[in-house]
Amino acid sequence: MSNPRRANSSLRNKLRARVIREETHCWLCSLPVDKTLPHGQPGSPEIDEVIPVSKGGSPYERSNCRLAHRLCNQKRGNRQPQHGEKAPPSPLAPLKTSRRW
Numbered sequence: 001m002s003n004p005r006r007a008n009s010s011l012r013n014k015l016r017a018r019v020i021r022e023e024t025h026c027w028l029c030s031l032p033v034d035k036t037l038p039h040g041q042p043g044s045p046e047i048d049e050v051i052p053v054s055k056g057g058s059p060y061e062r063s064n065c066r067l068a069h070r071l072c073n074q075k076r077g078n079r080q081p082q083h084g085e086k087a088p089p090s091p092l093a094p095l096k097t098s099r100r101w
């Protein structure tokens with residue numbers, strides 16, 4: 001019996017190699033991507049989904065996958081506020097009332 005997760009992963013690897021081979025520029029910032037950088041650097045090539053998987057996009061479709069810098073990909077991913085970390089406390093927080101009537 002074949003493991004579907006492993007099959008998908010190899011499909012993904014193939015697509016990733018194809019996108020890196022076919023594209024030269026980051027689709028998010030339009031600057032060239034240095035494909036010689038080792039994985040894990042801010043400028044390393046990564047694959048970004050045009051339509052996020054969480055919104056129904058396919059991570060296995062060539063048309064949905066574009067080349068991006070790792071940093072750009074991360075910035076884009078972090079755009080949605082998630083944990084609110086480092087967010088400054090609102091000066092208009094209505095929860096605490098120290099005013100006496």
Ligand SMILES: [Zn+2]
Pocket residue numbers: 026027028029030031068069072
């Ligand atoms: Zn970029």
